Amino acid sequence: MELTEAEFLRCYNVSLYEKPSFTVDLVIFTVRDEQLRVLLVKRAEHPFKDQWALPGGFLDLQCDDSVENCAMRKLVEKIGIRAPYLEQLKTYGSRERDPRGWTATTVYFALMASNSISLEKDQERVRWAPVQGEGVDKALAFDHAHILADAVVRLRSKLEYTHIAVHLLPEAFTLPELQQIYEIILQQPLDKSSFRRRVVQAGMLEEIAGKLRDGSGRPAQLYRFRDYDRKTFFPRSISRYAR
Amino acid sequence: MELTEAEFLRCYNVSLYEKPSFTVDLVIFTVRDEQLRVLLVKRAEHPFKDQWALPGGFLDLQCDDSVENCAMRKLVEKIGIRAPYLEQLKTYGSRERDPRGWTATTVYFALMASNSISLEKDQERVRWAPVQGEGVDKALAFDHAHILADAVVRLRSKLEYTHIAVHLLPEAFTLPELQQIYEIILQQPLDKSSFRRRVVQAGMLEEIAGKLRDGSGRPAQLYRFRDYDRKTFFPRSISRYAR
DNA sequence: CCCATTAGTTATAACAAGAAACTATTGAAG
DNA sequence: CTTCAATAGTTTCTTGTTATAACTAATGGG
Numbered sequence: 246m247e248l249t250e251a252e253f254l255r256c257y258n259v260s261l262y263e264k265p266s267f268t269v270d271l272v273i274f275t276v277r278d279e280q281l282r283v284l285l286v287k288r289a290e291h292p293f294k295d296q297w298a299l300p301g302g303f304l305d306l307q308c309d310d311s312v313e314n315c316a317m318r319k320l321v322e323k324i325g326i327r328a329p330y331l332e333q334l335k336t337y338g339s340r341e342r343d344p345r346g347w348t349a350t351t352v353y354f355a356l357m358a359s360n361s362i363s364l365e366k367d368q369e370r371v372r373w374a375p376v377q378g379e380g381v382d383k384a385l386a387f388d389h390a391h392i393l394a395d396a397v398v399r400l401r402s403k404l405e406y407t408h409i410a411v412h413l414l415p416e417a418f419t420l421p422e423l424q425q426i427y428e429i430i431l432q433q434p435l436d437k438s439s440f441r442r443r444v445v446q447a448g449m450l451e452e453i454a455g456k457l458r459d460g461s462g463r464p465a466q467l468y469r470f471r472d473y474d475r476k477t478f479f480p481r482s483i484s485r486y487a488r
Numbered sequence: 489m490e491l492t493e494a495e496f497l498r499c500y501n502v503s504l505y506e507k508p509s510f511t512v513d514l515v516i517f518t519v520r521d522e523q524l525r526v527l528l529v530k531r532a533e534h535p536f537k538d539q540w541a542l543p544g545g546f547l548d549l550q551c552d553d554s555v556e557n558c559a560m561r562k563l564v565e566k567i568g569i570r571a572p573y574l575e576q577l578k579t580y581g582s583r584e585r586d587p588r589g590w591t592a593t594t595v596y597f598a599l600m601a602s603n604s605i606s607l608e609k610d611q612e613r614v615r616w617a618p619v620q621g622e623g624v625d626k627a628l629a630f631d632h633a634h635i636l637a638d639a640v641v642r643l644r645s646k647l648e649y650t651h652i653a654v655h656l657l658p659e660a661f662t663l664p665e666l667q668q669i670y671e672i673i674l675q676q677p678l679d680k681s682s683f684r685r686r687v688v689q690a691g692m693l694e695e696i697a698g699k700l701r702d703g704s705g706r707p708a709q710l711y712r713f714r715d716y717d718r719k720t721f722f723p724r725s726i727s728r729y730a731r
Numbered sequence: 732c733c734c735a736t737t738a739g740t741t742a743t744a745a746c747a748a749g750a751a752a753c754t755a756t757t758g759a760a761g
Numbered sequence: 762c763t764t765c766a767a768t769a770g771t772t773t774c775t776t777g778t779t780a781t782a783a784c785t786a787a788t789g790g791g
Contacts, residue, residue: 262546264507267581267592303505304581306590311582336579336594338510338547339554347549349510349594351579406649421738436780438740443779462737463787481779664769679749681771686748705768706756 265338265347269315270301270389272334272352272396273324275373276413277359281400281430282373283381283393284323289370292344293386297374299393301350316353323371324362328355330412334396342388354396356412404430406479408449411470419458419465420444443479508581508590512558513544513632515577515595515639516567518616519656520602524643524673525616526624526636527566532613535587536629540617542636544593559596566614567605571598573655577639585631597639599655647673649722651692654713662701662708663687686722 273284285297300323309315313333320328331353338349374381379394403409410426411418424440444450450468457464516527528540543566552558556576563571574596581592617624622637646652653669654661667683687693693711700707 262509263549265510265547265549266505267507267510304508306506306508306583310584312579312592314582333578335576336555338594339557340549341553349555349592351581351592351594419738436782437738438781439779441739459788460737461789462735463739465738662769679751680769681750682748684770702757703768704758705766706770708769 263347265349266343266345267304268301268348268350269304269312269319270299270350270352270392271316271319271323272299272354272393273320273328274354274356274376274396274400274413275359275362276426276429277373279425279429280375281397282359282375283396285372285374285381285383285385286323287370287372288386296386297372297381297383298386299352299389301352312351313353316351320353320355324357326357326361328357328412330356330409332409334392334399337388337392350392352392352396354399356400356409358413358415360415401431406481408447408470411449416469417453417456417467418469419467420450421465422458423468447479508592509586509588510547511544511591511593512547512555512562513542513593513595513635514559514562514566515542515597515636516563516571517597517599517619517639517643517656518602518605519669519672520616522668522672523618524640525602525618526639528615528617528624528626528628529566530613530615531629539629540615540624540626541629542595542632544595555594556596559594563598567600569600569604571600571655573599573652577635577642580631580635593635595635595639597642599643599652601656601658603658644674651690651713654693659712660696660699660701660710661712662710663693664708665701666711690722 271284275282275284284300286300288294288296288298301319304312304315305318309318313331316331316333317327320326320331332355334352334354336349336351338347340347342348342350374383376393376397379397380390381393384390385393400409404427410423410430413426414422420441423444424435424437427440428435449471451471453467453469456467458467514527518525518527527543529543531537531539531541544562547555547558548561552561556574559574559576560570563569563574575598577595577597579592579594581590583590585591585593617626619636619640622640623633624636627633628636643652647670653666653673656669657665663684666687667678667680670683671678692714694714696710696712699710701710
């Protein structure tokens with residue numbers, strides 16, 4: 246598609262480039278009470294005052310060395326700890342998404358074990374909202390519902406062929422616990438022996454020798470994730486009818 | 489007294505927060521002369537004057553409605569046509585990546601058929617550089633070598649489980665041509681019958697009835713990509729020893 | 732001491748992929 | 762006109778992987 250000369254000139258003549266506002270937002274997932282949950286905060290200020298939104302805010306050029314640093318800073322500010330998993334999701338930028346004008350937000354998504362967080366303090370303004378389908382049961386500010394949907398799709402998709410689900414559990418976990426995480430997020434039951442074969446063959450878990458977890462039946466072997474840096478991939482997607 | 493949202497917006501000063509410079513860059517891939525190639529431009533201005541760089545530039549708040557629109561505009565400016573495939577890669581932002589100070593760039597990657605482009609006009613300043621390994625045989629400006637490496641990794645990875653390779657070919661193509669695209673990018677030979685089985689079973693190609701492509705041997709059946717919108721996934725990765 | 736409960740393994744049948752040999756269709760050489 | 766080289770496309774068979782279900786194992790509680 247060729248640009249007309251008029252179109253070209255309209256764009257070209259703007260020599261003074263105004264900058265968009267730039268923010269970083271976070272989609273922080275955890276699994277708790279057998280539900281995938283996302284952290285939401287109630288906005289204190291306009292626009293969208295008192296509506297639920299993804300946590301985030303403006304980049305601070307003085308203290309943030311990089312966009313990722315900014316995301317990590319905001320994560321610490323919101324929930325007080327470093328997330329075991331932080332990945333850039335996507336950047337959303339347009340004139341429309343914020344009534345204040347042109348903004349861009351780079352969204353990160355984080356995974357954490359539910360035992361590593363306690364948010365009892367301020368239930369009114371910060372909440373772990375259960376994810377149903379690809380969203381939550383609340384209206385969200387800005388385009389955050391759309392962003393959250395993208396994040397949920399990405400999480401499910403990555404679950405199919407990577408090991409990121411281990412980051413939703415504490416360091417020591419059992420295979421049935423890990424399988425349950427998959428089942429909760431993918432919303433379908435998985436076969437026990439296939440799941441174990443898959444996970445064991447991928448070779449990224451190691452037994453914690455002698456340690457077991459008690460329950461009402463036979464105690465389960467505890468494992469830990471072996472190599473946090475190595476990115477292991479499954480050769481096939483984990484759910485039988487993926488897409 | 490509380491402000492209403494309308495009052496808040498009236499008083500809101502957009503320039504309160506210092507903002508980073510915001511650019512959009514493009515990694516435009518094609519396959520030509522049996523090589524994966526990326527479009528590079530020689531920088532006309534400082535910094536990194538006369539070094540090769542990914543095409544891109546500043547967002548124009550007046551004419552770009554969104555980041556993606558900006559990417560499409562720049563694509564049209566650089567090569568004069570709409571790309572059949574455009575996907576956001578990642579956003580890179582830090583104080584270090586540009587000597588002028590804090591900048592962020594949102595990078596898109598595009599795929600196109602090599603027949604749809606002709607860049608004979610300005611070989612000195614615009615070039616389709618062959619990709620070797622995860623980069624090119626030239627020093628690149630800014631952090632563009634790093635960005636390019638990420639883009640190549642993403643391209644290879646997506647080739648394993650999606651159909652995006654069809655966008656590197658013209659609308660009508662043969663299965664051997666498609667297989668060759670995979671082999672060039674993945675840098676390994678693929679089995680003919682397995683490849684055909686896979687691609688046909690995925691069901692996203694349709695024969696162009698009666699149409700054949702001539703060559704030195706038996707003419708090959710021409711196909712077209714059936715559903716440009718539907719995202720089809722392979723259940724397994726296409727290369728045997730993926731990762 | 733038996734049973735419910737959960738963990739973990741094994742056997743098998745169905746299925747998918749890799750490899751190689753096979754057939755098919757064209758152009759060019761002689 | 763025949764043969765051969767070249768490329769397209771299919772078939773067959775072997776091998777490897779997955780789903781399923783039945784099996785064994787280990788624990789606590791009645």
